[in-house]
Amino acid sequence: MRQSLENKVVIVTGASKGIGAKLVGGLQALGAKVILTARDETTLLASARKDDLVVAGDLMLDSTRERIVQETVARYGRIDAVINNAGRGSYYTATESPLDDSRAMFELNFFAPLHLAQLAAPWLRKSRGSLVNVSSIAGQLSLPWLPVYSASKFALAALTSGQAMELARNGVHVMAVFPGYVDTDFQAHAAGSCPPDNVVKGKKFAVSAGECAAAIIRGMESRQRVVVTPRIGWPLVVFSRLFPGLVESRMELR
């Protein structure tokens, strides 16, 4: 059954840049009312249309997540979808990753989506809406140049699976998204040193932020359980499950 997003009230985190900014444009084109959230208020205000709402703030803070839900409900009286897209990377190896950076990354990549989903759950149950969590291919296959980021995205994937099983009885659609390489400024916004050369070279296989956002929106419309984008990521996921040692040996840091 195809779900129209016209007039739906959709919260998008990380709406100022990259994949989130393209999600905003795609949802607006379908007639959704979008709640744009991120720290960069100026950019959000420039992308918002008259039926949209901007709630700027730092998602590391509980108070920002609470404000997003409160202001959305005050304005529209409902929530039809939450897209937990905001996130950041960290190019530290596992043995060198500073604990404060590791904890901060979990706060943004895992605890913010968890908390926002908890706050929005009563409204999503009412609307039989959608909860979308943007994990990563790194949430299926641990990447040695981003191991703590991978761990946070594995955690988000596990959470999404649990949320899907919990909320199915309420008719809420829960979807996990596993993008591969997407051409955004993600690397520039990450902490730690530069990614290794083979990672930078991988950029030639990247999909655009627009393509990634379109795959997410198609997944919402058709209420898919999982989106892997680009689809070429699927064989990698299956291969790494079947032959983990082989895949790990090919990815070892030299």
Ligand SMILES: NC(=O)c1ccc[n+]([C@@H]2O[C@H](COP(=O)([O-])OP(=O)(O)OC[C@H]3O[C@@H](n4cnc5c(N)ncnc54)[C@H](OP(=O)(O)O)[C@@H]3O)[C@@H](O)[C@H]2O)c1
């Ligand atoms: N690019 C890739 O190759 C790739 C691959 C797989 C998965 N992903 C995932 O896709 C999602 C989007 O990534 P992207 O590539 O679009 O990255 P991006 O271009 O760096 O955008 C990140 C977004 O998150 C927001 N954000 C960051 N820290 C925040 C904070 N503390 N509070 C509120 N908002 C915050 C940023 O807005 P402000 O700076 O304005 O706050 C920005 O809108 C992330 O979860 C990422 O892990 C990306």
